Amino acid sequence: MKPVLAVKDLSVTFRTEDGPLSAVDRVSFEVGDGEVLAVVGESGCGKSVTAMSIAGLLPRTATVNGSVELDGTELIGADKRTLRSIRGREVAYIFQEPMTSLNPVFTVGHQIIEVLRTHIGLNRQAAHARAVELLKLVGIPSAERRVGDYPHQLSGGMRQRVMIAMAVACDPKVLIADEPTTALDVTIQAGILDVLRGLRERLGTSIVLITHDLGVVADLADRVAVMYAGRVVETAEVHDLFAHPEHPYTVGLLGASPAAGRHAESQRLNEIPGLVPVLSEQPDACTFADRCTRAVDTCTSSQPQLTDGPHRVACWNPVRDRVEV
Amino acid sequence: MVDNALEVEDLVMHFGPVRAVDGVTLRIRQGTVVALVGESGSGKSTVGRCIVRLLEPTGGTVRLAGADITHLSRRRLRPHRRDVSIVFQDPAGSLDPRLSVGDIVGEPLRLMRRKDISTKVSESLQRVGLRPEVAQRAPHELSGGQRQRVSIARALISEPRLLVADEPTSALDVSVQAAVLNLLADLQRDLGFACLFITHDLSAVEYLADEVAVMYLGQLVEQGPRARIFGHPAHPYTQALLSAAPVPDPAEQRARRPVLLGDDLPSAIDPPPGCRFHTRCPVAVDTCRTVVPERRTIGEGGHQVACHLVKDDGTGPDVRPTEGVAQ
Amino acid sequence: MAVAEVTEAVPTAPLRSNRRRVVRRILHNPLALTGLAVLAIAVILAVFANWLAPHEPTQTHLDRAFAPPGTAGYLLGTDDLGRDVLSRIMFGLRASLHVGVLAVAFSLVVGVPLGLIAGYFRTVDALISRLTDLVLAFPFLILAVGLAAIRGASLGNAAIAIGIAQIPGMIRIVRSETLRIKSLDFVAAAIVEGASDAWVLGRHIFPNAGSAIIVQATVGIPAAILGEAVLSFLGLGIQPPAPSLGTMLADAQQFASRAPWAAVMPGVAIMLLTLAFNIVGDSLRDALDPKASRR
Numbered sequence: 001m002k003p004v005l006a007v008k009d010l011s012v013t014f015r016t017e018d019g020p021l022s023a024v025d026r027v028s029f030e031v032g033d034g035e036v037l038a039v040v041g042e043s044g045c046g047k048s049v050t051a052m053s054i055a056g057l058l059p060r061t062a063t064v065n066g067s068v069e070l071d072g073t074e075l076i077g078a079d080k081r082t083l084r085s086i087r088g089r090e091v092a093y094i095f096q097e098p099m100t101s102l103n104p105v106f107t108v109g110h111q112i113i114e115v116l117r118t119h120i121g122l123n124r125q126a127a128h129a130r131a132v133e134l135l136k137l138v139g140i141p142s143a144e145r146r147v148g149d150y151p152h153q154l155s156g157g158m159r160q161r162v163m164i165a166m167a168v169a170c171d172p173k174v175l176i177a178d179e180p181t182t183a184l185d186v187t188i189q190a191g192i193l194d195v196l197r198g199l200r201e202r203l204g205t206s207i208v209l210i211t212h213d214l215g216v217v218a219d220l221a222d223r224v225a226v227m228y229a230g231r232v233v234e235t236a237e238v239h240d241l242f243a244h245p246e247h248p249y250t251v252g253l254l255g256a257s258p259a260a261g262r263h264a265e266s267q268r269l270n271e272i273p274g275l276v277p278v279l280s281e282q283p284d285a286c287t288f289a290d291r292c293t294r295a296v297d298t299c300t301s302s303q304p305q306l307t308d309g310p311h312r313v314a315c316w317n318p319v320r321d322r323v324e325v
Numbered sequence: 326m327v328d329n330a331l332e333v334e335d336l337v338m339h340f341g342p343v344r345a346v347d348g349v350t351l352r353i354r355q356g357t358v359v360a361l362v363g364e365s366g367s368g369k370s371t372v373g374r375c376i377v378r379l380l381e382p383t384g385g386t387v388r389l390a391g392a393d394i395t396h397l398s399r400r401r402l403r404p405h406r407r408d409v410s411i412v413f414q415d416p417a418g419s420l421d422p423r424l425s426v427g428d429i430v431g432e433p434l435r436l437m438r439r440k441d442i443s444t445k446v447s448e449s450l451q452r453v454g455l456r457p458e459v460a461q462r463a464p465h466e467l468s469g470g471q472r473q474r475v476s477i478a479r480a481l482i483s484e485p486r487l488l489v490a491d492e493p494t495s496a497l498d499v500s501v502q503a504a505v506l507n508l509l510a511d512l513q514r515d516l517g518f519a520c521l522f523i524t525h526d527l528s529a530v531e532y533l534a535d536e537v538a539v540m541y542l543g544q545l546v547e548q549g550p551r552a553r554i555f556g557h558p559a560h561p562y563t564q565a566l567l568s569a570a571p572v573p574d575p576a577e578q579r580a581r582r583p584v585l586l587g588d589d590l591p592s593a594i595d596p597p598p599g600c601r602f603h604t605r606c607p608v609a610v611d612t613c614r615t616v617v618p619e620r621r622t623i624g625e626g627g628h629q630v631a632c633h634l635v636k637d638d639g640t641g642p643d644v645r646p647t648e649g650v651a652q
Numbered sequence: 653m654a655v656a657e658v659t660e661a662v663p664t665a666p667l668r669s670n671r672r673r674v675v676r677r678i679l680h681n682p683l684a685l686t687g688l689a690v691l692a693i694a695v696i697l698a699v700f701a702n703w704l705a706p707h708e709p710t711q712t713h714l715d716r717a718f719a720p721p722g723t724a725g726y727l728l729g730t731d732d733l734g735r736d737v738l739s740r741i742m743f744g745l746r747a748s749l750h751v752g753v754l755a756v757a758f759s760l761v762v763g764v765p766l767g768l769i770a771g772y773f774r775t776v777d778a779l780i781s782r783l784t785d786l787v788l789a790f791p792f793l794i795l796a797v798g799l800a801a802i803r804g805a806s807l808g809n810a811a812i813a814i815g816i817a818q819i820p821g822m823i824r825i826v827r828s829e830t831l832r833i834k835s836l837d838f839v840a841a842a843i844v845e846g847a848s849d850a851w852v853l854g855r856h857i858f859p860n861a862g863s864a865i866i867v868q869a870t871v872g873i874p875a876a877i878l879g880e881a882v883l884s885f886l887g888l889g890i891q892p893p894a895p896s897l898g899t900m901l902a903d904a905q906q907f908a909s910r911a912p913w914a915a916v917m918p919g920v921a922i923m924l925l926t927l928a929f930n931i932v933g934d935s936l937r938d939a940l941d942p943k944a945s946r947r
Binding site: 374377378379399402403406407409410411413414415418419420421422423424429432433436437476479480483 | 836837838840841842843844845846847848849851855856859860862
Binding site: 254 | 504507531566577583585586588589
């Protein structure tokens with residue numbers, strides 16, 4: 001099956017006062033039709049920068065290398081017109097903070113209608129009907145009435161639903177969801193995850209889910225790419241990754257995640273010692289080496305590459321003894 | 326003889342028309358950890374700020390180690406300050422960027438006009454897993470996790486009876502969060518202070534708290550020993566909260582279905598009559614819409630719940646789909 | 653004794669401190685460097701005018717009146733009384749900088765404490781803010797004329813009038829900084845540990861408001877210099893024959909068509925000086941802004 005989105009050797013470097021700063025280093029992954037790929041990692045690992053470079057949202061100080069192919073069209077280095085026709089239409093993006101991404105002076109209906117008219121060319125009536133339909137799709141009760149609400153009249157969860165409705169208005173091939181539930185309470189998060197699941201089932205939208213929360217990954221993802229310090233260190237089918245993590249960082253991350261009902265009697269959480277390194281300092285080494293309990297000599301002298309196959313790992317000394325975490 | 330590090334009786338805090346806290350009663354025994362759990366807008370942080378008297382409560386009483394501090398002036402409060410400290414959520418905002426780490430950690434002692442501050446600062450830094458040399462550094466040179474350790478070192482340097490920890494790990498990455506939670510657990514066990522751990526994340530406190538109190542819209546809906554709350558949650562809101570947090574295990578997570586409560590949290594300016602949770606409760610009946618539920622003890626260890634539908638023996642509706650029930 | 657393992661390494665090499673970052677940013681900004689250089693030259697000329705000036709600034713040589721720039725010994729020419737324009741500019745700079753610094757110092761001494769109090773204590777905030785509005789609504793020139801009428805026209809009184817006019821701006825900046833810092837958690841933490849208001853203000857709020865105050869002072873100086881020029885032009889500032897850049901402009905306008913240089917030169921000096929101060933102030937503001945370090 002041909003992937004809808006293919007990212008190959010994507011690198012992003014920022015110009016800063018302290019010289020070039022590498023944020024993403026030769027990241028590759030593919031997203032199939034109707035697949036949910038979770039890109040998971042901690043702050044500073046480059047997951048958001050990766051997502052923004054796919055949507056062409058990076059600032060001018062960023063230099064992007066490599067290839068991002070959407071349904072066969074190369075996005076890196078594409079001219080502005082191509083990008084504009086793709087962005088919002090073929091690739092849609094939802095952000096962490098729904099309030100700042102909605103325009104406070106227009107009703108939510110107006111904003112959705114605007115998207116439908118500019119991108120698809122629907123007339124006003126058709127667009128209005130479609131807007132109501134979209135709000136129903138994302139589970140907003142009494143959508144006919146809510147269409148006339150301003151963003152500030154909605155709760156945080158409702159706003160994120162509106163953002164999702166806007167994002168899928170043009171029936172995009174790929175939806176990039178950057179920490180879509182991080183700013184929301186858990187009881188509201190559950191509803192949003194439900195909406196995303198519904199989109200995939202009903203519209204067949206491929207989703208790139210950027211998150212730090214392994215619970216969210218477990219809930220929604222088909223496949224997972226674990227990022228650390230700008231590189232993908234492991235990628236696998238979701239059940240396989242959680243059951244048999246091979247990269248020591250993945251193992252550490254899984255052990256450190258608290259979950260209700262899983263730490264019954266004063267069991268300690270696992271820690272990962274040390275600090276996240278600055279990527280630009282480590283060209284020829286595994287970036288995780290100095291925090292890794294399994295590091296061998298090769299780890300500090302040579303950078304491991306991702307292996308081939310369905311479960312790929314970039315590690316010189318992967319965990320292969322199939323320890324249950 | 327004082328058994329309780331903290332006694333909060335019918336605490337009320339209104340900001341103009343906003344009824345942020347409306348009748349919270351809470352006790353923390355010496356050397357135990359109580360987790361105060363709630364989502365945004367529940368008023369949990371406001372309770373914390375009343376306890377450390379950053380706010381003067383509108384009503385009710387706050388007793389620290391037996392002493393009523395509810396309405397004491399700043400000056401009269403000073404002798405009680407050493408009994409309580411606070412750690413905040415934001416590791417960037419809770420340390421003065423113009424001061425060195427040593428000055429920050431030593432400030433409580435300086436305010437008490439103690440001597441030998443630098444030795445104590447070194448000790449305190451070591452206790453939280455930092456080298457004493459960190460005292461010379463500026464806060465912005467440290468990572469988020471290290472800053473939070475500095476905050477903890479500062480809060481504990483005056484050896485308080487009670488530590489109020491207001492979402493101390495919520496802004497941290499998962500792996501760092503684990504380290505800080507472990508540190509707090511170790512320190513609590515070794516130093517024996519009482520702790521009010523305020524959080525939105527039930528899973529973060531499961532192995533730290535002795536007791537759990539759940540807040541919704543300014544009121545406590547359920548409280549009790551940890552094992553009871555996690556094992557036999559009685560209030561529909563507690564049940565929903567437990568089922569909503571996804572577990573990092575795909576097989577298990579996909580088998581459970583969260584209770585969907587709807588997104589609209591009622592306003593604290595005009596809270597719903599009767600049970601405040603009735604607008605989002607999947608099992609609410611007519612009584613819930615009109616009559617305010619009383620707090621009742623339903624089990625051993627002081628398990629209390631405020632819900633009409635829970636019977637006196639603790640049985641009642643379980644809003645969670647069957648596969649989500651514990652055991 | 654608790655034993656928590658040392659789980660997080662502390663960076664071994666010290667990172668650049670805030671102050672060094674600010675200095676580095678200024679040094680890497682050619683515009684700011686040019687501004688600083690102009691200021692340095694102006695200060696040197698003003699401070700050492702007694703030694704550097706080729707002529708007495710008040711010495712008249714009627715026989716050498718209206719010498720154009722470039723005349724031997726008179727680089728920038730002479731005015732109607734044959735006084736050396738360059739020498740008068742040097743002493744004029746001294747007067748301008750004197751007023752600039754004095755006025756800003758006055759606004760600092762009054763404005764900073766009032767701003768801190770207004771921002772910190774909600775009870776007096778309304779009172780101070782209304783007083784600020786009152787001063788802002790009062791025409792500056794009437795204030796200066798009034799002050800000159802009561803205390804006489806002099807450089808010092810001009811500085812006080814200008815300083816008073818600058819107080820509201822200073823109060824507003826310090827007040828808004830105080831409000832911002834007061835809401836931060838480290839202030840709350842200090843209060844929980846029993847810190848008094850004086851301690852919180854002196855140890856936490858004032859030092860953190862420092863950079864905003866410095867920037868405000870830096871842009872206040874050129875405004876004061878322009879104010880001095882206006883007041884001296886109107887005869888409310890320095891008294892003749894002592895030169896200031898403003899009085900030189902005022903005098904030269906009578907014979908501007910015959911000796912334009914006598915007006916242009918001090919005009920250019922005022923322009924360069926205020927421009928340099930504003931550039932330095934702006935770059936300082938940018939350099940101190942922590943958000944600007946984000947990529």
